Amino acid sequence: MIRFDQVTKKYPGTIKPALNAVDFEVRRGEFVFLVGASGSGKSSCLRLVLKEEKPSAGTVHVLGHNVSSISNRKIPYFRRNLGVVFQDFRLLPNKTVFQNVAFTLQVIGKSRGFVQEAVPDVLKMVGLDNKAQRMPHELSGGEQQRVAIARAIVNKPQVLLADEPTGNLDPATSAGIMQLLERINANGTTVVMATHEAAIVDKMQRRVIELVEGAIVRDETHGGYGNTAVIPELGPRKERGADAERAKRAVEEAAREAPSTQSVVTQRRSEAAEVVAPTGEATDAPSATRANRSETGAIDRLSDSEPNETAAAQAEPAGTTPSGRASDGTPPWAARSRDTSEDLATAGEQPDRDDTPRPSEPAQPLTQSQPITGLPLIPGPLPDDTQEHLSLAERLGLRAGKPRDEDTEQNVGPTK
């Protein structure tokens, strides 16, 4: 479903790569946490999956496609299968809850009938069916994140990417959001979540991929948050005192011997332990991480523009009638987005033959009423040259690319 082969990402003007020869594969139906200190490369991984960034070396395969071979014109079709949730919600502040969710469907040209049926269903699923007419600022942080999740899944994506979705929420509210993500995953959606929240990762006991300075140091099937992501490095070996050495060894041993884990730790853990700052500086402690996070996670301006009708017309998927009901009679919300290969084939693109998604593990049925759906989409092809200068949300069509100090719209999340 997602595969990184020796992926290196080096941003312009930087010396160290954000990701260094990273290899991993996420299979259909998995729930995977990406953990690691601030700057370890988690968000870079997600941006590469979305083709928001290009790898400097190596290949990224998503849903059977080498993303490098997907032209910018076809990115909207590709992203139709990828839902995205951010730490700062990124709701449209001047639209109601219903309109925020409906917007995603409108930009891909879904009919009014489809929207009228799918939006209430997904709002019920996230527990907000009684707040459809509220404005975002009338909601709590947790409720705003539920709206953002509803928006991300209303089109039934195959993959949900979540970048610190609980980063602005208190523990109790975060637990509710995690239950919701679990249910979405249980219904068959693959979930990849970047997080700093050790308690959440420890409780969920799902697969954990841990990054340290752009390298994978751990990949555990049923892991916890681990140690290297929360405990600062102790500095170069030659400069450490005996106590520090002992403490570090104890930490590493405890990690190796933790009974709840089924470690398939890569050999890079020990390599990464050697890659410490030459100055002996500690890496970010959790508190520093949090501070960084809230800076970088500051809310961005959201576009309130209306959907591009031309793009919407282009984006009308096959197999639906004008009422939005599938030609086989399936209600619009009941059919998962077609495989991206179909969308891209419609756009003239073929998936890689060697990257056929593997069969999923059986998913648990949802206890709530509705299956899941969809993703924010870009209302039209993107010119090649603008790709490098647009942020993720801009490329997803969720906000305009103006400087923040020109912002006039209200930001609705708690980080600003």
Ligand SMILES: Nc1ncnc2c1ncn2[C@@H]1O[C@H](COP(=O)(O)OP(=O)(O)OP(=O)(O)O)[C@@H](O)[C@H]1O
């Ligand atoms: N656009 C960019 N230009 C230059 N460097 C970048 C850019 N984006 C990220 N980086 C650098 O790449 C490294 C990895 O960043 P990334 O955002 O992927 O880390 P992260 O683990 O998601 O961090 P956080 O938890 O703070 O969000 C960092 O050193 C960061 O400074």
